[in-house]
Amino acid sequence: MPKKILVIDDDPDIVDALTMILESGGYQVVTARDGIEALARLKTEKPDLMILDLLMPKMDGFAVMKELEDGRWSKYRDTPILALSSVREEAARRRYELESALELGVDDYVEKPVSPNVLLERVEGLVKKRKSVRSRMDR
Amino acid sequence: MTTDLTSHSSPEEKLRRELIPEEAALVARIGVFIVMRWIAIAGILIASLLAAQVFRITFPLLPIYIISACMALYNFVLFLQARGLTAEASGSVPQGLAEPLRRLIPALNHMPKATSPLIEKARVIGNVHVVLDLAALTVLLHFTGGIENPFIFYFVFHVIIAGILLHYRVAYALSGLAILLVILLVGLEYNGVIPHVHLEGFASATLYRQGTYILGIIIALTTCLFGSTYMITHISGEQRRRQREVVVLRERLLSEKTKELEEASKDLAKLKEGRRRLLHFLGIVAHDLKAPLAAVQSYLQLMLGGYSGKLAEKQRHMLERSSYRITELLGLISDLLDISRIEAGYIVQEMEEVSLVQVVQDSLENVRDPAKEKGIRLKVEMPKSLPQIRASGIRLQQTITNLVGNAIKFTPENGVIKLRVTQQTDGLHVEVMDTGVGIAAEELPKIFDDFYRGVDTEKAGTGLGLSIVKRIVEAHGGKIWAESPNPEEKLQRGSKFTFTLPKSLVLNRREKGKQSLTRRRKA
Numbered sequence: 001m002p003k004k005i006l007v008i009d010d011d012p013d014i015v016d017a018l019t020m021i022l023e024s025g026g027y028q029v030v031t032a033r034d035g036i037e038a039l040a041r042l043k044t045e046k047p048d049l050m051i052l053d054l055l056m057p058k059m060d061g062f063a064v065m066k067e068l069e070d071g072r073w074s075k076y077r078d079t080p081i082l083a084l085s086s087v088r089e090e091a092a093r094r095r096y097e098l099e100s101a102l103e104l105g106v107d108d109y110v111e112k113p114v115s116p117n118v119l120l121e122r123v124e125g126l127v128k129k130r131k132s133v134r135s136r137m138d139r
Numbered sequence: 140m141t142t143d144l145t146s147h148s149s150p151e152e153k154l155r156r157e158l159i160p161e162e163a164a165l166v167a168r169i170g171v172f173i174v175m176r177w178i179a180i181a182g183i184l185i186a187s188l189l190a191a192q193v194f195r196i197t198f199p200l201l202p203i204y205i206i207s208a209c210m211a212l213y214n215f216v217l218f219l220q221a222r223g224l225t226a227e228a229s230g231s232v233p234q235g236l237a238e239p240l241r242r243l244i245p246a247l248n249h250m251p252k253a254t255s256p257l258i259e260k261a262r263v264i265g266n267v268h269v270v271l272d273l274a275a276l277t278v279l280l281h282f283t284g285g286i287e288n289p290f291i292f293y294f295v296f297h298v299i300i301a302g303i304l305l306h307y308r309v310a311y312a313l314s315g316l317a318i319l320l321v322i323l324l325v326g327l328e329y330n331g332v333i334p335h336v337h338l339e340g341f342a343s344a345t346l347y348r349q350g351t352y353i354l355g356i357i358i359a360l361t362t363c364l365f366g367s368t369y370m371i372t373h374i375s376g377e378q379r380r381r382q383r384e385v386v387v388l389r390e391r392l393l394s395e396k397t398k399e400l401e402e403a404s405k406d407l408a409k410l411k412e413g414r415r416r417l418l419h420f421l422g423i424v425a426h427d428l429k430a431p432l433a434a435v436q437s438y439l440q441l442m443l444g445g446y447s448g449k450l451a452e453k454q455r456h457m458l459e460r461s462s463y464r465i466t467e468l469l470g471l472i473s474d475l476l477d478i479s480r481i482e483a484g485y486i487v488q489e490m491e492e493v494s495l496v497q498v499v500q501d502s503l504e505n506v507r508d509p510a511k512e513k514g515i516r517l518k519v520e521m522p523k524s525l526p527q528i529r530a531s532g533i534r535l536q537q538t539i540t541n542l543v544g545n546a547i548k549f550t551p552e553n554g555v556i557k558l559r560v561t562q563q564t565d566g567l568h569v570e571v572m573d574t575g576v577g578i579a580a581e582e583l584p585k586i587f588d589d590f591y592r593g594v595d596t597e598k599a600g601t602g603l604g605l606s607i608v609k610r611i612v613e614a615h616g617g618k619i620w621a622e623s624p625n626p627e628e629k630l631q632r633g634s635k636f637t638f639t640l641p642k643s644l645v646l647n648r649r650e651k652g653k654q655s656l657t658r659r660r661k662a
Contacts, residue, residue, distance in 0.1 A: 013434035020446050055426065086426060113436035116444045 003127050004028045006047035008038040008064070009084060010056040014112065018051060021116045022123065035059025039067060042076055049127050052106075053084040065104035080126040083109040160382040165261045165304065169221045172268065172300055176214045179296075180207050183279065186290075190341075197339040202282040210275050220264055224257065265304035269313050272297050277320040284338035286325050286347050286356055294321070298364045302371030310372050314364040321360060325353055414483050425476040429469060436465045467601070474603040478589075478610065486614040489531035492646060495567060496525055498532050499560060502539035506547060513552050517543070520559040528567065528644045534611045535640075541604050542571040542636050550575030550633075566617070566642040574633045578623040586621060608638075616641045 005027050009015050012033075019029045030045045032038040034056050042050070054061035061083060068076065083106040107129070108122055187203045190196045276297070280288055294317040301310040328335040328347055335347050346352060439462040441447065443455065450458070480486070499521060510517050539558070546556045554574045561568045578586060578593075585591050587609040590602040612619040617639040625633035 011430055011434055014437060017434070017437035017441055020441055024446060086429070112430075112433040113440060115440060116446070 002026055002028045003048040004030060004045060005049045005051060005123065006030050006032065006038065006041055006045060007051045008032045008035070008056070008061070009051075009053035010034055011053075014053070014084075014114075018114060018119070021114070021119050024116075025120045025123065027123070035061070035064040035067075038064055039073075042073075042079070046076075047079065049080050049082065049123060051082045051084060051123075055086055062104060065106065069105075080107045080129055081105070082107065082122055082126055084114075085109050085111050160385050161379055162255060162257045162261070164378075164382065165258055166221070166224055168303060169217075169224070169261060169264065169268075172304070173214060173218050173221060175296075176210065176217075176272070180210050180214070183207055183210075187283070190338075194340070196341045198283050198336050203279065206275055206279050206282070213271055217264065217268055224261060224264070262305055262309075265301070266309065266313075269297050269301045269305070270316070272300075273313070273317050273320055277324055280321075281324055281328075281333070282336055284336055284342065284347075285328050286353055287338045287342035291321065291356065292360060292363065294360065295363055295367050298367050299371050302368050303375050307368075307372035307376060310368050311365070314368045317364055318357070318361050322357060325357070329353065418480065418483055418485065421476060421479050425472060428472050432465055432469055432472075436462060436469070439465065471601045471603070474601050474607060477607050478603065481607065481610045481614055484614075486531050486534055486611065489534065490529050491532070492527050493530045493532040493535070494525070495528055495530075495535070495560065495569075495640075496521060496523075498535045499539060499558065499569075502536045502543065503558070505536075505540045506543045509544065509547050510556070513547060513550070513554075515547055515550055515553065516555045518555060518557045520557065522560070522562065525560065525562065525567070527646045528640060529646055530615055530640065530644055531611075534614075538608045538611050538638070539569065539571070541608050542638075545604065546571055546573035546575065546634075546636075549573065563639075564642075565639065566645065567640040568637060569640070570635060570637045572625050572627060572633060572635045574625070574628060574630075577625070577632055577634050578621065580623075583621060583623060587619070612638045612640075615644060 005022055007015055007018050007022070007029055008031070009018070010033055015031050015033075019031065022029050030041055030047060032041045036059050038050070038052070038059075041047075052061045052064060065081070067073065107126055110119055110122055183203065184207055187198075187200060190198070191200060273294070276293060280291055283290070285291075297317060298310065298314050301313045305313070324333075325347070327333045329350075337344050337347075439458055442450065443458050443462065499519070503517060503519065506517070543556060543558060550556060550573045556574075557570075557572045559568075559570045559572070561570075582593065586593070587605050589606045591605070592600075592602040609619050619636070619638035621634055621636045623634040624631045625635040627635065
């Protein structure tokens with residue numbers, strides 16, 4: 001069964017590009033436009049991985065992460081999260097973003113604009129992680 | 140006026156309060172008068188002995204000793220009181236004297252209130268001094284010949300003290316009191332009510348009964364005392380007025396300065412707020428400029444990756460060029476945002492304890508691949524451990540990465556680039572040396588300018604790299620400069636970039652453990 005990935009970003013073109021890359025990699029893709037939609041989809045779709053843009057209107061990636069810490073979401077706690085950080089910068093802005101994201105429990109990150117190979121590589125790594133955790137739990 | 144014996148001052152109030160000029164002068168003077176009194180007591184004793192032994196003038200010495208002893212006693216008490224005054228100015232002693240004395244001597248209430256409780260207390264003490272002295276002198280005179288004794292004019296000293304220390308009405312009153320005492324003494328001796336002591340061998344025995352002589356002395360004494368009082372109180376009054384003016388002036392100055400300070404801090408708050416808003420605005424602008432570019436770039440990458448079908452050669456070329464230009468533009472936007480942040484003083488907020496060794500290592504990680512591609516060797520000369528510094532690790536990493544990256548760009552294949560970190564007297568020095576094409580002498584002063592792209596514009600980036608680097612170094616208080624050709628190269632080629640990190644940034648700690656500032660992998 002193909003792995004399901006939830007892509008969350010307010011930029012439709014980015015979502016489009018990510019979807020193309022992921023589907024070519026054999027994954028099933030569901031999308032959300034902001035944090036609120038994302039949490040709803042999380043419940044209905046139960047994805048194997050979340051790709052989460054950090055800066056979004058209405059409810060951004062950080063808020064989503066904070067929300068996930070709450071007990072209501074404990075079922076989805078071990079869904080790995082790949083953060084999409086803002087465009088590559090060497091400055092404090094990105095560092096602040098990433099450090100906060102890491103503190104909040106992001107598993108890995110990727111920078112926009114996305115390079116297809118890098119994305120697939122990261123996704124594969126994270127999905128495997130989840131699988132290994134689960135299989136350990138099943139034992 | 141706080142004279143409540145039961146009031147207790149807080150520890151803060153007990154701190155030394157500064158005496159105003161008027162108070163300080165008064166307290167100092169009381170001290171002087173106490174010293175003068177010691178001298179006077181000594182003088183009395185010496186004069187008496189001289190008179191008795193040398194000049195053979197007879198008068199009973201015992202009363203003189205007794206009076207001197209009494210004077211010494213009350214002078215000592217007054218000395219302790221004076222010490223209490225200064226202690227009280229510092230608030231460690233409750234004000235207990237003024238009230239009881241005011242009750243005992245109701246005349247004191249008619250005195251105008253002093254400008255401070257301390258001054259008032261000093262005046263009360265001064266009154267006591269002078270009255271005691273007048274009494275002492277009168278009694279002394281009685282035992283040393285009364286009107287026969289030329290030292291009868293010494294009342295003038297007390298009058299001068301009173302004029303300096305006390306309110307002018309009191310000074311006149313005390314002068315009057317002195318005259319009264321003299322008249323009393325001389326009168327009682329004249330009438331035989333009290334015995335007269337005759338100075339044998341000094342004055343005529345009948346002098347004390349000569350009415351005209353007595354009158355003369357009294358008139359002379361009266362005019363002398365009141366005249367002195369008048370002069371002294373005028374001078375003293377003027378001085379006091381001037382001292383009060385100083386206080387008023389000082390307070391005015393203080394309130395002006397305080398107002399200025401308030402204005403300045405309001406301005407500062409406004410500036411800070413303005414800066415915060417600007418940075419916030421810039422952040423949004425940068426994000427909004429870059430997001431569409433990121434989307435475009437993503438699509439271009441996908442097309443170049445074959446996701447939209449096979450590409451013709453021309454299509455591929457144009458897409459590649461487009462992608463390259465977009466990368467450039469993204470870089471430019473980043474640089475512009477960087478500059479605004481640095482100019483707005485953002486770097487200072489980023490500063491924390493940083494290990495330079497770690498920063499260098501992280502920077503080199505960034506350039507490892509480009510260096511490998513050109514077959515360039517990176518040599519690092521750095522002490523194993525350096526003291527920690529207060530700096531922005533991310534920015535220093537940006538600086539070193541930029542300098543080494545430039546070196547790689549402008550060095551031909553298989554060259555050598557050396558990075559050296561040394562600790563000097565003025566701080567830390569970081570040097571980046573290459574064996575590349577170098578910089579022409581006439582270009583050297585311009586390379587740190589904004590948008591300077593050098594002669595070979597093919598290789599140049601935004602032209603902001605070095606200007607940002609310079610800003611970062613200067614925000615840390617350091618200096619940066621370049622030399623070309625590299626003075627350490629035997630063959631005349633290459634360049635050497637040096638920047639300093641001042642000693643003030645160095646913390647007195649060696650690095651504790653390795654803390655990674657950058658994440659393990661980069662996209």
